[in-house]
Amino acid sequence: MPKIEDDDNAGSDKDISSIMGFSGFGKKARTFDLDAIFEQTRRTAIERSRQVLEEQQKEETHGELATSSRTASFSKASSSRNPVESGSDDSDSDSDSEPRIGPLLPPGPTAGGEEVDVGPPLPPGYGKSTADDDDEDEEMQDEDDENPVKRIPDTHEITLQHGTKTVSALGLDPSGARLVTGSYDFSIRFWDFAGMDAALQAFRSLQPCECHQIKSLQYSNTGDVILVVAGNSQAKVLDRDGFQVMECIKGDQYIVDMANTKGHTAMLNGGCWHPKIKEEFLTCSNDGTVRTWDLSSEKKHKDVFKPRSLQGKRVTPTCCTYSRDGKLIAAGCQDGTIQIWDRNLSVHTKFHCRQAHANGSDTSCLTFSYDGTILASRGGDDTLKTWDIRNFKKPLNVATGLTNFFPMTDCCFSPDDKLLVTGTSARRDEGSGKLVFFDRQTLQVVYEVEVASASVVRCLWHPKLNQIMVGTGNGLAKVYYDPVRSHRGAKLCVVKSNRKEKHAEALTQDYIITPHALPMFREARQRSTRKQLEKDRLDPVKSHKPEPPVSGPGRGGRVAAHGGTLSSYIVKNIALDKTDDSNPREAILRHAKDASENPYWVAPAYKKTQPETLFAEVESEDEEDDKEPEWKKRKI
16 A cells, blocks of 8 residues: 555656656755866866967967068077977976066977978168167157146247237137137237138127227136126126127216125226136226126126225225136235135135235236146236245245236246246337246246237137237237147148139230231230120129019019009109199199189089189288278387
8 A cells, every 4th residue: 555655646746747847846956066066167267268378379479470580580589499389288387487578489380390481581680679769759758748848839820910009818718719809909809710711810800898998808618708808897798709798787986885886886907707607707996896797697796805905995906816616716906915705705805915016016917726726926016926825925936027017917827737927028129028938836937938029918828729829019919839739729720821812803914916926926815804704794694683674564473663553653654743843832823814714623513503702802001001090000
């Protein structure tokens, strides 16, 4: 009985396994030797990696074989290497144990035992590698990179003629495609580097502020609008094509507290855009305030900052700027002070230096370095100073002897933040204005560029183009660039040829007709464009001759000259007939006698019913005077 039960259990297990699809249902589970599996996997990986390495070595050796066939040294090395390559695994183990330096040498005999022909030996030094030359070039390039003076783009220049008066403002959009210049002649000119040819002509000129000198121009950080600061009290914002987007409101000049006015009440001195917020900009004025504005609200300023002297009196700010992160606002004042506020706290200054420059001089420019720690100030006392805003008590370095005649003379940092650039002024016929480059750390002069026989007022070093824009006192705007280190900008327009002008007359001298001259002495017939133009004028298609007026009733939807109705005929022939210039009353009364003697239109219709007209007889003035009573007569 027990055996029969076991057979029944086995049969039931097979049935269940066949039904459920299990092949080993009820059997013992398999066991795996993990160590053996790992060892097998490791050996397989080693074999595969060895095969990959051998294939790479073969490719390298075949590549080196082509170059080694040109050198005698490589042929000797191949002959010395032949027995090593044909040896057993010991040589392979030695080569694997020792590090291999340099390129692989070409193999000797191949697997078939045939020698590889490496060619005849060449003269020594012929197959010398160019790695040494590349190393020398890299060393020279490293030296140029270490020396910031080598990166100054001053090898080439172009000159843009703005006018005859001082170029007092420069603005370049962030992409470097358009340049805008402003001058003392009240005009602004737009220059497009991609659209200009070698003639270097501006594509637009306008006077946005009427008869006020342009003080400052700056593109926003997005490049879509331009801030225009002129000699009036209202700053303007223009778009890229010169159309007005916004005009700041003017404040009430009779209010004493400038914080209660909605805008500036005196001449503006400078302005700039916020580096992070594209709708906010900053202006300073002779009313003693520095104001921030929002592009969306032109009816009132955003915040007011009022610089004060040591006695608490009002001081005029001559220049203003934002820090690189936009958290600080700095202003240079006429009393020689530099005052810096936190953008969100407009009451008290965060940093203050009372004797930054000479008292009574106009600080013409303030600019922060790209790392945001150094502030450079260009003073009206012919100095250039650098300041550490973390220790604002005394300047880091001072450069003197830099003549400054203009209240907007610039200074700026180089794109690599290692140099500081400013311009110098010069009197007429007494020297030339220079562009002076200083080392940022020591403020020592490292390079100078003579720009023109006039003052250098504005300077701008664009970080993307690596080009320097300079505005001079004689109405020129110069662009310095390097064909190798600079990008786009002035390089786009100098390669274009001037557009040819069409002249109507092309004949420069008289043409003598000699019909019977020999062909060798006969002059070539001169071609003139004038005759061709006359022929084109006679051609109605080329000259675009307009269609003549329609005569008759009209066709194709067009109406004839006189129209097709009776009213148009009457208007044309009777109502607009101006041949009779006589008095209309006389013209009507001319037919009065004929109408009374031979009535035709109105009188016959009322002949039976119309009574006879009786008119009072007109008497003379003397008879009227006699009939008047005595008390009405005028006394003489």
